[in-house]
Amino acid sequence: MSPHTAMTATAPAAEATVRKSSPGTARGPRRRTGRLRRVGLPYLLLLPALLLELLVHLVPMVIGIAMSFKELTQFYIRDWSTAPWAGLDNYSVSVDFDAPVGKALLHSFLVTVAFTVLSVGLCWLIGTAAAVFMQDTFRGRGLLRALFLVPYALPVYAAVITWVFMFQHDNGLVNHVLHDQLGLTDKPSFWLIGDNSFVALLTVSVWKGWPFAFLIVMAGLQNIPRELYEAAALDGAGMVQQLRRITLPSLRPVNQVLVLVLFLWTFNDFNTPYVLFGKSAPEAADLISVHIYQASFVTWNFGTGSAMSVLLLLFLLVVTGVHLALTSRGRRTAQ
Amino acid sequence: MSTPRSPMAPPHTFLWSRRIFLTLLTGFVLIPVYVMLSSSLKPLADVTGAFRWLPTELTIRPYIDIWSTVPLGRYFVNSLIVAGAATVCSVVIAVFSAYAVSRYSFRGKRVFTVTVLSTQMFPGILFLLPLFLIYVNIGNATGIALFGSRGGLILTYLTFSLPFSIWMLIGYFDSVPRDLDEAALVDGCGPLGALFRVVVPAAVPGIVAVAVYAFMTAWGEVLFASVMTNDTTRTLAVGLQGYSTLNDVYWNQIMAASLVVSVPVVAGFLLLQRYLVAGLTAGAVK
Numbered sequence: 001m002s003p004h005t006a007m008t009a010t011a012p013a014a015e016a017t018v019r020k021s022s023p024g025t026a027r028g029p030r031r032r033t034g035r036l037r038r039v040g041l042p043y044l045l046l047l048p049a050l051l052l053e054l055l056v057h058l059v060p061m062v063i064g065i066a067m068s069f070k071e072l073t074q075f076y077i078r079d080w081s082t083a084p085w086a087g088l089d090n091y092s093v094s095v096d097f098d099a100p101v102g103k104a105l106l107h108s109f110l111v112t113v114a115f116t117v118l119s120v121g122l123c124w125l126i127g128t129a130a131a132v133f134m135q136d137t138f139r140g141r142g143l144l145r146a147l148f149l150v151p152y153a154l155p156v157y158a159a160v161i162t163w164v165f166m167f168q169h170d171n172g173l174v175n176h177v178l179h180d181q182l183g184l185t186d187k188p189s190f191w192l193i194g195d196n197s198f199v200a201l202l203t204v205s206v207w208k209g210w211p212f213a214f215l216i217v218m219a220g221l222q223n224i225p226r227e228l229y230e231a232a233a234l235d236g237a238g239m240v241q242q243l244r245r246i247t248l249p250s251l252r253p254v255n256q257v258l259v260l261v262l263f264l265w266t267f268n269d270f271n272t273p274y275v276l277f278g279k280s281a282p283e284a285a286d287l288i289s290v291h292i293y294q295a296s297f298v299t300w301n302f303g304t305g306s307a308m309s310v311l312l313l314l315f316l317l318v319v320t321g322v323h324l325a326l327t328s329r330g331r332r333t334a335q
Numbered sequence: 336m337s338t339p340r341s342p343m344a345p346p347h348t349f350l351w352s353r354r355i356f357l358t359l360l361t362g363f364v365l366i367p368v369y370v371m372l373s374s375s376l377k378p379l380a381d382v383t384g385a386f387r388w389l390p391t392e393l394t395i396r397p398y399i400d401i402w403s404t405v406p407l408g409r410y411f412v413n414s415l416i417v418a419g420a421a422t423v424c425s426v427v428i429a430v431f432s433a434y435a436v437s438r439y440s441f442r443g444k445r446v447f448t449v450t451v452l453s454t455q456m457f458p459g460i461l462f463l464l465p466l467f468l469i470y471v472n473i474g475n476a477t478g479i480a481l482f483g484s485r486g487g488l489i490l491t492y493l494t495f496s497l498p499f500s501i502w503m504l505i506g507y508f509d510s511v512p513r514d515l516d517e518a519a520l521v522d523g524c525g526p527l528g529a530l531f532r533v534v535v536p537a538a539v540p541g542i543v544a545v546a547v548y549a550f551m552t553a554w555g556e557v558l559f560a561s562v563m564t565n566d567t568t569r570t571l572a573v574g575l576q577g578y579s580t581l582n583d584v585y586w587n588q589i590m591a592a593s594l595v596v597s598v599p600v601v602a603g604f605l606l607l608q609r610y611l612v613a614g615l616t617a618g619a620v621k
Contacts (some may be wrong), residue, residue, distance in 0.1 A: 023378035045435035048428045056494040057454040060462035133353045146605050153604035155555040158593035176386035245608040267459045275388045292460045309461035
C-alpha cells in the first residue's frame with residue numbers, strides 16, 4: 001500500500017513541472033501527447049470494465065431506485081417512464097408492519113437474518129476446522145481436499161435438485177434413513193414445506209457453502225511461516241495453544257474478508273431457495289430475495305418490489321460499513 | 336507439500352478427533368454425490384418407490400433418454416457458448432483493469448476499486464427488472480437483440496465474475512516483481528508488451544483461477560437465465576426443470592442429466608484447483 005500512496009503524492013508535482021516547461025519549447029506538443037498517453041493509459045485499460053459495470057450494475061441500480069418511487073404496476077410496464085410518481089408510498093407500504101405486506105416483509109427479513117447467521121457460522125466453523133485438521137500432510141490428504149471441493153464446484157441447480165430428491169416425502173433418502181432405518185420419527189416428515197423447510201434450506205446452504213470457507217482458510221494457512229510453529233513447539237506450546245496463539249490470530253485478516261463475503265452471498269442467495277422450493281417458498285424458509293421476486297413478478301407490482309430491494313441494499317450497505325469500520329479499527333490498534 | 340509442523344508427533348487425541356471429524360465430513364459431502372450417481376443408473380420404478388441404497392438393476396437407459404425428454408443437447412451448447420464467451424471476455428477485461436490498478440497511480444483509483452467491489456453487494460433482484468428494460472430498449476433503439484439472446488446473457492454474466500476477478504488479479508499482479516516489467520519497458524516493450532510478455536506469463540496461476548471462477552459463475556446462474564432466455568437460447572440452469580411434468584417426475588433422468596452437466600465443471604475445477612489455491616494464496620488472501 002505504501003508505494004502507491006507515495007506515488008500518488010509525487011505525481012501532481014511531476015505533472016506541474018511538465019506543464020510549466022512544455023509551452024514555448026519546440027518539443028512541447030510531442031511531449032504533451034506522450035504525457036497524455038501515459039496519463040490516459042490506465043483509464044483506457046479500465047474503460048471496458050467501467051462501461052460494463054455501468055451498463056449491467058450501476059445504471060440499472062439507478063433505474064431501480066427511480067422505479068421504487070413510481071406506481072409501477074402491470075399497466076405501465078411497457079413504458080415504465082409514464083407510470084405516475086408515487087412518492088414514498090411504496091416505502092410506507094413496505095415498512096408498515098401492521099399491514100400484511102409489511103408484516104410479511106419483516107418476517108422474511110428476520111428469517112433471512114437467522115438463516116444467514118447460522119449458515120455463515122456453520123460454513124466458517126466447518127471450513128476452518130477442516131483446513132486446520134488438514135494443515136499437516138497425511139496419506140490421502142490430496143484426495144480428500146479434492147473431494148471436499150466437489151460441492152462448491154457442482155452447478156447450483158444440479159446440486160440442489162439432488163437435495164430436492166433426497167428430501168422427497170415418499171421416495172427420498174432423508175426420510176428413508178430417519179424413519180425407515182433409524183426409526184427416529186413416528187412418520188415420514190415433510191421437508192420442503194412447513195417448519196422443516198428451514199432446516200432443509202440450512203443443510204443445503206451449508207453443504208454448498210462450507211468448501212469456499214475451507215478453500216480460503218486453506219490458502220490463508222499457507223501464508224503462516226512454518227518457523228512460528230517450530231519455535232512454539234520448542235517453547236513447549238501444545239497444539240491447542242499453537243491454534244490459539246498462532247493459527248487463529250494469523251487468520252484474522254483473512255477471516256474478516258471471508259465472513260463479509262459469505263454474509264453478502266448468503267443474504268442475497270436466490271439460486272438455492274429458488275431451486276429447492278420453486279416459485280413459492282414456504283413461510284419458514286421465505287428468504288428475502290425470493291420474497292421480493294415473488295412480490296414483483298407474481299403480483300406484478302414492480303414499484304413495491306423495487307422499494308423492498310432498495311431497503312435491502314441500504315441494510316447491506318449499513319452492515320458492510322459497520323463491519324469495515326470495526327475491522328479496520330481493530331487492524332489499526334493491532335499494529 | 337508442507338513439512339511436518341513440529342518435531343514432535345501430534346498427540347493421539349488430535350489424530351483421533353481428526354479421523355472422526357474428517358470421516359463424518361466426507362460422508363456429509365459424498366452422500367448427495369452418491370445419490371446422484373446411483374439414482375442415475377436406476378430404472379424408473381426404483382426412484383418412484385421408497386428410496387433404496389442399491390439399484391435393483393443397473394441401467395444406462397436414463398443417460399439415453401435425457402437427450403430426448405428435453406432438448407438437452409441444445410441447452411448444453413447454449414451453456415457452453417454463454418459460459419465460454421463470458422469467461423474469455425471477463426478474464427481479458429479483468430487482466431487490463433488489474434494491470435492498470437496494480438502498476439499505475441491515477442486519480443479515481445480508489446473510487447474504481449471500491450465501486451467495482453461494492454457491486455458484489457447488490458441484490459441481483461434489484462437490477463434484474465431494470466436490466467431487462469434496458470436490454471429491451473437497446474433492442475428497440477438499435478436493433479441489437481440483447482434480451483432473450485445469448486449476447487445479453489454473456490454481457491450480464493461477465494460482469495458477475497468481474498469484481499472478484501479484478502480484485503484477485505490486483506493482488507496477484509502486485510506479487511509479480513515490478514523490476515520484471517520495468518526491465519521489459521527499458522528493453523523497448525510498450526506497456527501492453529510488458530503486460531503480455533512479462534506480467535501475464537508470471538501470473539498464469541492467478542489467471543487460471545479467475546477463469547475457473549468465471550466459468551463456474553456463468554455455468555451455474557439461475558435467476559437471470561430464467562428471465563432472460565427463450566426457447567432457443569435456454570441454458571442448462573433452466574432446461575433441467577423440464578424433466579418434471581405434471582404427472583411424472585423422472586428422477587433417474589434428472590439425476591443423470593445433473594451428473595452430465597456437472598462433469599465438465601467439476602472435472603475442470605478439480606484439475607485446476609491447485610492453481611485456484613495458489614492464486615488465492617498469492618492474490619486475494621495475502
